[in-house]
Amino acid sequence: GAVVSQHPSWVICKSGTSVKIECRSLDFQATTMFWYRQFPKQSLMLMATSNEGSKATYEQGVEKDKFLINHASLTLSTLTVTSAHPEDSSFYICSARDLLNRGTYNSPLHFGNGTRLTVT
């Protein structure tokens, strides 16, 4: 149980275009999802917290107008990288907790398999 799915698993786009990444909780509902970014040979860095039905909360240094987050339903959050540039090339990972079935905030955070974005 508690599966988080991301799509696409990889994408190549041209500089200046926008790319949308989907994150779905397949067998549970998630009012909150977390988006991370990981550059090569580095650890995961939290980008933003996505809240269903309200605005996302962004970490310091993350441009909210560049990384648009929409959490329109209890099972889907999307991250859109707008006007992508080569420096946006990275591994983007989403995560969520199954609070309904687990019931506590110490339940594990489940991660998607990530989306590798390459901007040429």
Added chain:
Amino acid sequence: DAKTTQPPSMDCAEGRAANLPCNHSTISGNEYVYWYRQIHSQGPQYIIHGLKNNETNEMASLIITEDRKSSTLILPHATLRDTAVYYCIVRALLNSGNTPLVFGKGTRLSVIA
């Protein structure tokens, strides 16, 4: 959340136990210890977590010292598929809500045939 310190890398022979240490000397009473791993080009995978008692599941065992200042993740019979970066994370729970995990640099475990 308390800071953790892990060795940057470790090797382990296939079939042997892998013991991954983590130092969290500033841990407070309401903080849990979580372990995740990340296999290359995949999302992190939850392994185990605990507060003060030793824990065991189908993947690993977690040994927490009595003073809770350090812990060890044990993979009893390491296989080549256990090669990954292992992250030890300390997280407070009381009144913390649904908060994210903060990842350090982890330990890169290489299981050698």
